[in-house]
Amino acid sequence: MNAGAGAHSGTGEATASLCQAILDFDSDETLRLSLARLDAGEAPALIIDDCRAAMKIVGDRYATGEYFLAELILAGEIFKRVVELLRPRLQLAGAGDSQGTVVLATLRGDVHYIGKDIFATLLEAAGFTVHNLGVDVSPERVVTAARAVDAEFVGFSGLLTTTFEVMKEATGLLRGAGFGEAPRILIGGGVTTSDVRDYVGADFQTRDAMEGVAWCTQVAQRVRRGQ
Numbered sequence: 115m116n117a118g119a120g121a122h123s124g125t126g127e128a129t130a131s132l133c134q135a136i137l138d139f140d141s142d143e144t145l146r147l148s149l150a151r152l153d154a155g156e157a158p159a160l161i162i163d164d165c166r167a168a169m170k171i172v173g174d175r176y177a178t179g180e181y182f183l184a185e186l187i188l189a190g191e192i193f194k195r196v197v198e199l200l201r202p203r204l205q206l207a208g209a210g211d212s213q214g215t216v217v218l219a220t221l222r223g224d225v226h227y228i229g230k231d232i233f234a235t236l237l238e239a240a241g242f243t244v245h246n247l248g249v250d251v252s253p254e255r256v257v258t259a260a261r262a263v264d265a266e267f268v269g270f271s272g273l274l275t276t277t278f279e280v281m282k283e284a285t286g287l288l289r290g291a292g293f294g295e296a297p298r299i300l301i302g303g304g305v306t307t308s309d310v311r312d313y314v315g316a317d318f319q320t321r322d323a324m325e326g327v328a329w330c331t332q333v334a335q336r337v338r339r340g341q
């Protein structure tokens with residue numbers, strides 16, 4: 115099996131072999147290569163980007179019928195183990211005053227959570243307090259949670275196009291819920307685009323967790339300065 119050209123976000127041979135290990139569903143080799151790169155001082159975010167490129171290939175092969183559900187599950191399990199390995203390094207920053215409170219969820223009908231949990235970890239590393247509601251969450255539960263913790267941000271992760279309607283419903287409920295100031299709403303996940311952001315009525319969209327953290331940080335700073 116070949117990793118395929120042009121899909122990598124990192125550099126050179128290290129990227130290609132990590133990608134290939136995932137496409138070979140070789141969990142031990144994937145973890146060994148990830149650990150070697152960590153020990154060599156590489157940023158965990160780069161390793162995640164490479165794994166994501168491999169997951170994209172797995173998804174594409176599933177879409178064309180070359181892979182089946184079993185391969186999706188296998189690749190997902192391997193990626194989850196990589197994220198567990200990297201998590202302590204991703205979390206290094208996070209002490210001190212909270213930058214703000216974020217409620218996160220994958221909404222009704224969607225059980226993908228790997229990307230959401232990466233975003234949650236990076237937010238915590240940047241000093242945010244995160245209430246991660248999990249997957250298959252109803253819009254009503256999001257509103258209840260956002261109100262209970264007085265959330266400044268609410269994030270939805272979506273990997274299925276069928277979730278767009280539910281994101282729209284949840285956004286509408288949040289905007290109409292009579293908060294003093296409604297929380298900022300951001301969406302992310304492999305199938306989201308700026309058009310989807312406009313459709314669901316969110317404030318921000320990204321498929322890059324680091325970009326999501328940067329946006330939350332900027333907004334939180336602006337709010338603190340009263341701008």
Ligand code: B12
Pocket residue numbers: 166169170171172173174176177183186187189190191193223224225226227228229230232233269270271272273274275276300301302303304305320321322323324326327
């Ligand atoms: C692994 C996987 C699974 C695993 C999920 C494991 C898990 N625990 O999460 C399992 C096997 C369960 C699964 C099931 C299904 N899957 Co699936 N799956 C994938 C796969 C291969 C990878 C997803 C992934 O983890 N990517 C890696 C993460 C890191 O990327 P990410 O989520 O985009 O997250 C990054 C950013 O987007 C961002 N981010 C994520 N969330 C958020 C949120 C916010 C607020 C912000 C700011 C940022 C952010 O942070 C991350 C890092 O930067 C994708 C293919 C793909 N191209 O993504 C298909 C894919 C998503 N699955 C698909 C399908 C069809 C299914 C099934 C319907 C299959 C079936 N017949 O049963 C079911 C649906 C089950 C359900 N009800 O949800 C399709 C969706 C097609 C569509 N357009 O709707 C895809 C695209 C595959 C394909 N090409 O056909 N799947």
